[in-house]
Amino acid sequence: MILLIDWGNTHLKFIEVDSLELPLLYQSKIYQVENVDELSKRLMAKNYEQVLVSSVRVTEDNQLLELLLKEKSTQVFFAKTAHSACGVKCAYAAPELLGIDRWLAILAAHDPKETVGVISLGTAITLDIVKPKAHVGGHILPGKRLLLSSLNTTGQVRPDLTVQKNYHAFQLGGSTTECVHNGIETLIHCYLNSVLEHYHIENSVKRWLLIGGGGKYWSNKFSSDLVKTEYCPYLVFDGLIRLYLE
Structure with missing residues (x-):
């Protein structure tokens, strides 16, 4: 075993x-x-x-x-990040600064025939573009949990971060809690919508692999005839095996 x-x-x-x-x-x-x-x-x-x-x-x-x-x-x-592995060159000049989970997802997502995007929606939101044989680069920004905690101030009116219900992008809230949650949903929605459109045009990315705790939720919202999004919970494990067997 x-x-x-x-x-x-x-x-x-x-x-x-x-x-x-x-x-x-x-x-x-x-x-x-x-x-x-x-x-x-x-x-x-x-x-x-x-x-x-x-x-x-x-x-x-x-x-x-x-x-x-x-x-x-x-x-x-x-596993450790390197300048190159499995036929893919890392975009970082100092590859040890690229999170190993991102690197393994990049290795697993790599396609020798087309450029692919990887988005992880967890504690942080990360994005990476992988063209044939090379990692192009990416983004890192706060995920939903970090965004929520950043608004949990010591003021008199604070959002309830423990509330579990469905919130909706662009819907106007009727309480501080709803305003915060709907606002963050809108922020993430707009970011994803923008990058999928931009990198489809700029880098011809037609296929996006989504991972992390929010991967399944968001993958269902953005697939279209031009851009496909797919939830891939095994992606990091896949890359881990590929790197070990190289």
Whole structure:
């Protein structure tokens, strides 16, 4: 058994597979925990032939994870961003500054025949354009959670950030909470709509792969005859396998 881990800013996701064949990956279940302690409880007495890791966490978090994983396997691989991999050149002059989750998604999204866009909608919103053999560059901006928290001030009138309901872009709010949530929905909607249109014209991007907690939600809103959006929850795991096998 092989363990694949994607530890992002908010959640730690993992998959157990019998082999590193990509078709098998896409048939596997993605599990999610909050931290290393929860992962330890979930893995319990299990051992693995190999463990492959993508982590954007700080050194201390990665050291804790590595201590756990070395009890589970003699082969533990932590992926790192490089100047090039899997036939793709990184756009960053200092590739170590490009988040490994973005790099792995880029490697998995790469198509030798067309330019592809990748958008992650999580704690941060990131965008990357990948043409044949080269990462062109990208964006990083606050995600919905960060935008909401930025408005949770110490003033007398504060939005309720715990409310769980459907909010709508361009709809006018009748309370501070609705105004904040609808405003952020509108902001993200306008950003996505603008970049999909702009890079379709500027870079001929016709296909966008969306990942992250908001990937499925937003992928359903923007597909058209000219631009296709697809939710791809396995994309980082896919890139992790490709990088390891290179």
